[in-house]
Amino acid sequence: MDHEALKTGEVAARAGVNIQTLRYYERRGLLEEPSRRPSGYREYPAEAVRIVRFIKRAQELGFTLREIQELLRLRESEKASCAQVRSAAQAKIDDIDHKLASLKAMRRALGVLVASCRSDGSVRQCPILEAIDEKEARS
Amino acid sequence: MDHEALKTGEVAARAGVNIQTLRYYERRGLLEEPSRRPSGYREYPAEAVRIVRFIKRAQELGFTLREIQELLRLRESEKASCAQVRSAAQAKIDDIDHKLASLKAMRRALGVLVASCRSDGSVRQCPILEAIDEKEARS
DNA sequence: CTTGACTCGGTACGTAGGTACAGGCTGCAC
DNA sequence: GTGCAGCCTGTACCTACGTACCGAGTCAAG
Numbered sequence: 001m002d003h004e005a006l007k008t009g010e011v012a013a014r015a016g017v018n019i020q021t022l023r024y025y026e027r028r029g030l031l032e033e034p035s036r037r038p039s040g041y042r043e044y045p046a047e048a049v050r051i052v053r054f055i056k057r058a059q060e061l062g063f064t065l066r067e068i069q070e071l072l073r074l075r076e077s078e079k080a081s082c083a084q085v086r087s088a089a090q091a092k093i094d095d096i097d098h099k100l101a102s103l104k105a106m107r108r109a110l111g112v113l114v115a116s117c118r119s120d121g122s123v124r125q126c127p128i129l130e131a132i133d134e135k136e137a138r139s
Numbered sequence: 140m141d142h143e144a145l146k147t148g149e150v151a152a153r154a155g156v157n158i159q160t161l162r163y164y165e166r167r168g169l170l171e172e173p174s175r176r177p178s179g180y181r182e183y184p185a186e187a188v189r190i191v192r193f194i195k196r197a198q199e200l201g202f203t204l205r206e207i208q209e210l211l212r213l214r215e216s217e218k219a220s221c222a223q224v225r226s227a228a229q230a231k232i233d234d235i236d237h238k239l240a241s242l243k244a245m246r247r248a249l250g251v252l253v254a255s256c257r258s259d260g261s262v263r264q265c266p267i268l269e270a271i272d273e274k275e276a277r278s
Numbered sequence: 279c280t281t282g283a284c285t286c287g288g289t290a291c292g293t294a295g296g297t298a299c300a301g302g303c304t305g306c307a308c
Numbered sequence: 309g310t311g312c313a314g315c316c317t318g319t320a321c322c323t324a325c326g327t328a329c330c331g332a333g334t335c336a337a338g
Contacts, residue, residue: 009284019285020327028325039334040286050272057271061252062245065325075268082265086256089249089267096246100239106201107235110228113200117225126221128228129214132196133189148314158315159297167295178304179316204295 005043015052022052030055030069062092144182154191161191169194169208201231 012019025031031051034042051072058068071088074080116127123129151158164170170190173181190211197207210227213219255266262268 007285018327021325023287024326037334041334042285054272059325060245061249061271062242071268071271074262075272077262080262082256082258082260082262082267085262085265085267086253089253089256093246093249093253096242096249100242100246103201103235103239103242106199107232107239110200110232110235114225114228114232117221117228119221121221123213123216123219123221123224126224128221128224129210132200132210133193133214146315157297160295162317163296176304180304181315198295 004046006046006048008042008044011044011048011052014049015056017052017056025052025055025065028065028069030065030072062096063088067092143185145185145187147181147183150183150187150191153188154195156191156195164191164194164204167204167208169204169211201235202227206231 006014008019008022012022015022022031026033031048034044034048036042054072054075055065055068058071059065063071067088071085074085074088113128113131116131119125119127145153147158147161151161154161161170165172170187173183173187175181193211193214194204194207197210198204202210206227210224213224213227252267252270255270258264258266
């Protein structure tokens with residue numbers, strides 16, 4: 001089993017991240033502190049690569065490192081239930097739905113503004129700037 | 140015209156921002172450096188309140204401070220054309236569309252995961268964790 | 279045994295947008 | 309004329325996620 005020990009650079013290369021990132025994850029508590037050689041060199045188990053990849057994929061799904069830390073905790077725990085994971089995923093969905101709604105509102109508002117601005121004049125009559133500027137005069 | 144001079148706290152209150160925020164905007168170059176009393180107190184024109192409100196509304200539309208700085212520059216400039224403003228707005232729309240697409244992809248993926256996880260078992264068989272974990276085994 | 283690549287810890291920097299102190303003046307109402 | 313609210317500068321801190329650099333020690337191939 002000892003032949004599976006990986007050095008920092010090897011883990012980084014296999015997981016496709018920077019070495020500093022590994023140390024950062026370790027500081028954050030996402031990556032367990034690995035054992036060390038007498039020289040201080042870290043010796044990672046092969047599992048570490050899987051964990052880093054897990055982190056990266058969870059990030060792509062929108063989870064923050066804090067949330068991923070919790071997912072990893074659940075993953076390790078024997079007692080954790082699948083329902084807890086599902087609830088974390090659902091919370092993230094709700095989160096994303098909020099962001100989507102907010103972005104869509106922005107998009108809509110900007111679309112209206114751009115559509116209102118068909119003139120080629122100076123900024124003096126720019127409907128877009130006026131709209132941002134004088135919104136309070138409208139109510 | 141002198142009776143319109145506002146102190147920092149007054150501008151902040153009328154624009155609904157923190158005093159530090161005004162100084163931050165000044166450092167960033169969004170807010171022109173106001174004149175000073177002999178004591179060093181800032182004396183803002185009433186216009187400053189309008190500018191800060193402009194900034195806040197532009198932020199709500201998704202513009203960054205850097206972009207807003209450019210919008211303010213256009214607003215001040217006599218030579219600037221409405222088309223430049225429109226193009227900034229369109230660029231921001233494209234920006235938002237990218238973010239929307241990315242968020243929707245996340246949302247879809249998470250939706251599939253949550254739907255796949257109907258079990259109430261332990262995390263050992265959690266389809267969500269497995270999906271994040273073993274994605275590379277699928278290809 | 280040398281040499282070049284690798285690793286170590288610690289710290290600083292980067293983005294984006296602020297917020298919070300500390301310590302010291304100023305302005306004004308009573 | 310005094311007391312306290314308000315303002316001044318400068319600096320540090322916050323979230324989130326890393327990156328970069330430094331000087332020093334280590335590993336392994338030739």
